[in-house]
Amino acid sequence: MPTIQDIAAYAEASAQKLGITKYDVYGSSVDETSVQVDKGDPKQVKASNRSSVIVRVWNDQGKVGVTSTSDVDPMGMDLALESARDASAFGVADHIPDFSPEATAPTAEVDLPPVDPAPxxxxxxxxxxxxxxxxxxxxxxxxxxxxxxAQRSIDRFYLNSAGALRQxxxxxxxxxxxxxxxxxxxxxxxxxxxxxxxxxxxxxxxxxxxxxxxxxxxxLNYDKIATGKYRVVFSGEAFLSLLGAFSNMYNAQSILDHRSLSTPDSLGSVVASDLLSVYDDALHPENISAETFDGEGTPTRRVPIIEKGVLTHFLHSAGTAKRMGASPTGHASIGAKVSVGPSYYHVLPGTEAKGEFSLDNASNVILIDDLQALHAGVNSLQGSFSLPFDGWLINQGERVSVESATVAGDFRDLLKAIIHVEPHVEITPGGLCPRIWVDSLSITGEQ
Structure with missing residues (x-):
């Protein structure tokens, strides 16, 4: 792929030739190698190089057209800008996206130099x-x-006609x-x-x-479990699965689309136990794939979502921030429509819990290690879930694997029923999160 300076020069020359005054370009290139084995022999070896570039052009009426391409040489940029310009005639008239006001603001300095791939x-x-x-x-x-x-190398860039240039x-x-x-x-x-x-x-x-x-x-040591109400401990990965499944609670785009458990007035309301705090932190040192800017060029940052049980911030793109009188938070992805999504969670204790909580001396407690079928068992608009899980029944330090069972409830009730957030966090691909203790959840098992 050409350098970002070359792509910027191609885009500027093409825009001048086509009479385009306002445009932006976001792109990424991914080199990936992965292997699988079966009983000591290679089962699958794959290598790929994928490039994706999104081009947006605003016309004289302020409408925006979007096109995608994998060709960023001068001819490819000509075609992409021309296609986006032609598409702009059919762009939406309401809530038209615009450049991020922070697209030229300084980004954080992150020292994560790429590592050379292994053979x-x-x-x-x-x-x-x-x-x-x-x-x-x-x-x-x-x-x-x-x-x-697998090993993967990623190059990302963003540029616009107002002078933004990031990579x-x-x-x-x-x-x-x-x-x-x-x-x-x-x-x-x-x-x-x-x-x-x-x-x-x-x-x-x-x-x-x-x-x-x-x-x-x-x-291997498994047994059936009786249906009933249990004190449940979620592993960090299991809790993050639930948090992600109900991310519409703090996703500004979902809120504006009326596809959320929250409303614009929900900020400042108590949504969880004061024992819980949740942040989104794309720049956390443990985030191996930390990104310093989002798809609109907005710098990423640490955003407090829930602080001691109180909903404090939504995740924003430039468009949602403008509509809600807030600042963009660096969580946008551009395409035919700008979308908003979390980057890297950091869950930690809020207020200090009273009492002692230890799995070593707990009685009749379910430890859930992994939640399954999230695509089918979650109703994100109602807040309800019913999910099969892998886990153990714990009694005085003895663990017996649960043969087959589901955990069910309402996510909002679950957040308020948290009785302990352990101090030690687990590092997962999606974020950092300690084990979360929840009082009295419904478990459906077998007698």
């Missing part, structure tokens, strides 16, 4: 060794049906192991683990292997 042969060798060790971790582990080792490069590697057991007279059990870091040399392969093995082995 494909090394990826295969490492993954074959991990699969072998996982299979040998316990006689009941019969296969590792889902596994993968950044990132790289990261990820490993995923998911094992399955087979025992005569027993149901198959499975569990997995994932790790992400800036490159293969920094990837915690041993930690991923140990977590996958320990979880799988812990599920």
């Amino acid at each position: 494909v042969g090394e990826l295969i060798q490492q993954l074959v060794a991990l699969e072998k060790q996982l299979l040998e971790a316990h006689p009941a582990i019969a296969s590792v049906p889902y596994n993968g080792l 950044e490069a990132r790289s990261y590697a990820s490993v995923y192991l998911y094992s399955k057991t087979e025992q005569e007279g027993r149901k198959p059990r499975s569990a997995g683990a994932v790790r992400v870091n800036r490159g293969l040399p920094l990837l915690d392969l041993e930690g991923c292997l140990k977590e996958a093995a320990d979880k799988t082995i812990s599920h």
Whole structure:
């Protein structure tokens, strides 16, 4: 891909030639290599290079047209700007998007230099060794049906006709192991683990292997659970899954589209226990793929969403911020329509909890490690959920895997029923979050 300076020059020359005075361009290029193995042999090896560029043009009536391309040479830029200009005649007349007022503001300095990719042969060798060790971790582990080792390099840029010019490069590697057991007279059990870091040399392969093995082995001792109300502890990853499923609560675009659990007047209201605080922090040091600007060129930042139970901020694009009298927060993605989405969560304790909470001496407590079927079991507009889960029933330090059960409730009630937020956070690909204790949730199991 040409340099951002070249692309900016091509865009400016094309715009002058076509009589276009207002435009912006957002693009990314991704180089990715991934491998999978099966019983010691390579199962799938993939390499790809993907480029995507979004071009927006505003016409004399202020309407905007949008087109996408993967060709950013002078001819490709001519065609993209011309197509977007022609499409602008059919642009929306209400709430027309505009440049972010912060598109030229300074961005944070983040020291995340890309790591050179490893050879494909090394990826295969490492993954074959991990699969072998996982299979040998316990006689009941019969296969590792889902596994993968991947590395990715990303280049992003944003420019507009008002002088904005931003770019950044990132790289990261990820490993995923998911094992399955087979025992005569027993149901198959499975569990997995994932790790992400800036490159293969920094990837915690041993930690991923140990977590996958320990979880799988812990599920061998399973039993049915009775239906009823239980005190529930969500792992950091499980709680973040729920938080993401109901992100319309603090998504300004969802609120303006009347597709949210909140309204514009919800700011300042109590939505959770005062024990809970939630931030979105794209720039957190643990965010391996930290982005310093969003799709509109707005600098990213740490945004407090819930502070000690109070809803304090919505996530904004430039357009939603203008309509709601706020400032853009750096959470926009541009396309045919500008969308808003979270970057990287940071959940931490708010007010200090009273009493002692420890899984070592807890009685009749459910620890939920992973929530499943979020696409089907969540009604984000009503706030309700009913989800199968992987987890354990804990009694005085003894863990027994739950054979099959679902957890159900209302997300708003769940937030207010939080009785403890542990101080130690778990690092997950989607953010940082400690275990969250919730009083009295409905669990449907079997007698």
